[in-house]
Amino acid sequence: MEIQSGEGPGFLATNLERAVAWARKYSIFVYPFVTACCGMEYMSTASGHYDMDRFGAGLPRFSPRQADVLLVVGTISHKIAPILRRVYDQMCEPKWVVAFGVCTCTGGFYDNYSTVQGIDTIMPVDIYIPGCPPRPEAVLDGLIKLQAKIENQKQAL
Amino acid sequence: MTPTDTSKETRSMLLNIGPSHPAMHGVIRLITELEGETVIKVEAEIGYLHRAFEKSCETSSWTQAIPYTDRLNYVSPLINNFGYCAAVEKLLGIEITERCKYIRVIMSEISRITDHLTCIAACAMELGAMTAFLYLMKAREYLYDIIEAVTGGRITISYGRIGGVKGDLPADIGPQIESALVKSEKEISEVDKLLTRNRIFVDRTRDVGVLTRDNAVRYSVTGPMGRASGLNYDVRKAFPYFVYDRMDFDVPLGERGDNYDRYLVRMEEMRQSMRIIRQAILQIPDGEVQIDPHFKTMKSFDLVDEAKMGRTEGLVNVISEVEPTLGGMERPFHDRVMPKDKRVVLPNKGDTYGNIEGLMNHFKLVMDNHGICPPPGETYFAVEGANGELGFFVASDGKDRPYRVRVRPPCFFNMAVLHTMLEGYMVADIVATFGTINMIAGELDR
Numbered sequence: 001m002e003i004q005s006g007e008g009p010g011f012l013a014t015n016l017e018r019a020v021a022w023a024r025k026y027s028i029f030v031y032p033f034v035t036a037c038c039g040m041e042y043m044s045t046a047s048g049h050y051d052m053d054r055f056g057a058g059l060p061r062f063s064p065r066q067a068d069v070l071l072v073v074g075t076i077s078h079k080i081a082p083i084l085r086r087v088y089d090q091m092c093e094p095k096w097v098v099a100f101g102v103c104t105c106t107g108g109f110y111d112n113y114s115t116v117q118g119i120d121t122i123m124p125v126d127i128y129i130p131g132c133p134p135r136p137e138a139v140l141d142g143l144i145k146l147q148a149k150i151e152n153q154k155q156a157l
Numbered sequence: 158m159t160p161t162d163t164s165k166e167t168r169s170m171l172l173n174i175g176p177s178h179p180a181m182h183g184v185i186r187l188i189t190e191l192e193g194e195t196v197i198k199v200e201a202e203i204g205y206l207h208r209a210f211e212k213s214c215e216t217s218s219w220t221q222a223i224p225y226t227d228r229l230n231y232v233s234p235l236i237n238n239f240g241y242c243a244a245v246e247k248l249l250g251i252e253i254t255e256r257c258k259y260i261r262v263i264m265s266e267i268s269r270i271t272d273h274l275t276c277i278a279a280c281a282m283e284l285g286a287m288t289a290f291l292y293l294m295k296a297r298e299y300l301y302d303i304i305e306a307v308t309g310g311r312i313t314i315s316y317g318r319i320g321g322v323k324g325d326l327p328a329d330i331g332p333q334i335e336s337a338l339v340k341s342e343k344e345i346s347e348v349d350k351l352l353t354r355n356r357i358f359v360d361r362t363r364d365v366g367v368l369t370r371d372n373a374v375r376y377s378v379t380g381p382m383g384r385a386s387g388l389n390y391d392v393r394k395a396f397p398y399f400v401y402d403r404m405d406f407d408v409p410l411g412e413r414g415d416n417y418d419r420y421l422v423r424m425e426e427m428r429q430s431m432r433i434i435r436q437a438i439l440q441i442p443d444g445e446v447q448i449d450p451h452f453k454t455m456k457s458f459d460l461v462d463e464a465k466m467g468r469t470e471g472l473v474n475v476i477s478e479v480e481p482t483l484g485g486m487e488r489p490f491h492d493r494v495m496p497k498d499k500r501v502v503l504p505n506k507g508d509t510y511g512n513i514e515g516l517m518n519h520f521k522l523v524m525d526n527h528g529i530c531p532p533p534g535e536t537y538f539a540v541e542g543a544n545g546e547l548g549f550f551v552a553s554d555g556k557d558r559p560y561r562v563r564v565r566p567p568c569f570f571n572m573a574v575l576h577t578m579l580e581g582y583m584v585a586d587i588v589a590t591f592g593t594i595n596m597i598a599g600e601l602d603r
Contacts, residue, residue: 036231037231037313041312047290047295047298048298049294049298075208080184080206083176110209110213112213132313
């Protein structure tokens with residue numbers, strides 16, 4: 001996108017796909033599926049000090065139908081896994097999934113009978129943010145990477 | 158019976174709240190039976206965050222279990238750390254150093270404040286007070302800065318060690334803690350002004366979710382919830398551990414046992430915790446480290462190289478520099494926070510890198526089947542967690558792995574009594590009551 005200025009008011013030259021990508025990138029509505037420890041860092045990231053709102057992802061939506069990004073925050077046990085999958089299925093396209101914390105990436109150090117060894121065994125994942133829990137800076141970095149991914153992918157129009 | 162008759166029949170309605178519900182912090186399912194807007198029966202289904210804590214402890218060594226305790230109550234992990242370590246120390250019969258006791262008290266109280274801040278913030282947010290949430294998160298961030306300066310981590314810190322703590326406090330931590338407390342206090346008093354006399358907040362919480370003193374005793378509810386119901390029990394006062402008996406603090410008690418009382422008790426407990434921290438900073442022994450100026454410092458890998466080449470003269474007096482993450486574990490600091498007990502305490506990093514005895518000692522303690530081996534036996538030790546009595550029952554069969562680690566999570570009892578606090582009230586009160594209980598799924602489901 002670039003602003004062309006000449007005589008009179010300027011105009012914006014772009015194609016539809018790039019405009020949509022730009023809009024989607026900066027209006028992320030997250031559904032925080034918070035189960036465990038990582039929720040503390042999610043709260044910190046969303047609050048004033050780190051301020052996720054700077055990246056256009058400030059408003060959490062607690063209804064899967066209104067959300068674009070499913071933020072899976074915290075350990076997923078085998079008991080909660082079907083519920084997580086159902087939340088994912090209820091979300092409308094286009095949708096993205098962020099695995100927040102090492103438990104959601106690989107199961108972390110909960111290598112035992114009760115923990116799902118990474119949520120990518122039950123749903124596709126776009127961005128992995130490892131860390132136990134990841135620092136807010138790492139979360140923001142993950143968010144920026146997700147935005148880059150959203151911008152560069154083929155947009156369903 | 159005709160179809161028209163059945164249509165007139167009134168039936169109660171079953172409603173699931175959770176497990177994926179913004180107000181059910183973490184994961185819990187409340188199966189409620191409603192008659193109109195009134196709740197007539199509640200059943201809580203737990204176990205959605207079962208992470209096999211107890212089983213994992215049995216397959217790891219005594220020291221390796223410490224990170225698992227962090228993640229029990231992840232809002233105040235330091236208290237869990239120290240509770241577990243103190244239980245194992247009781248089993249081993251180790252007396253920790255004076256300075257370490259003060260460090261544990263200071264860090265526990267900082268953790269308690271962060272826990273209460275999070276609880277009140279979440280509760281206020283669920284009742285629509287987003288501003289209070291943001292203010293309290295700001296206050297919590299100042300305290301996380303202190304925790305980070307001391308332990309190197311923000312939340313899951315693994316700072317406790319059997320016999321002491323990971324490392325000594327940084328040199329100038331006193332003024333840092335004081336300034337963090339002043340800043341947090343300011344935010345807390347702002348929230349006090351916003352919430353305590355707020356008509357909406359008081360209406361939603363006053364005389365709602367009442368827990369009677371009898372019920373609190375019957376269900377063995379402890380902590381802020383029990384105290385809000387007038388149950389005068391605080392482990393710090395009843396069975397003083399570390400150096401709580403030297404601290405001057407009050408235990409706030411509620412009268413009605415409703416949500417508003419629980420809120421007030423938590424607010425007051427934060428102020429009392431700050432009092433304790435300030436006293437502990439004044440009393441903590443060995444404020445300064447005496448480092449002999451004649452001692453040389455050397456990078457630890459250079460030290461090893463020198464020793465390999467046989468140039469060992471004077472190496473005994475060289476202090477090896479360690480990487481920043483091991484700060485507070487150098488020789489001058491190590492002895493202040495760790496007892497001299499080679500059975501359980503890793504040697505200081507200077508000795509580990511600098512001489513063969515230290516290396517051997519370290520090696521013996523981290524090897525499988527050679528680590529810390531408490532004598533066969535079992536013991537129970539309780540600390541005052543942010544939600545109530547947090548107890549650890551540890552059993553040893555003389556091996557380097559725990560035979561059994563059982564936690565008494567305070568939340569479990571709070572969940573058991575939950576139905577008496579919800580039944581008879583309105584559906585909308587569930588959120589308010591549940592918010593003030595401060596359910597932490599990590600320690601509830603383990």
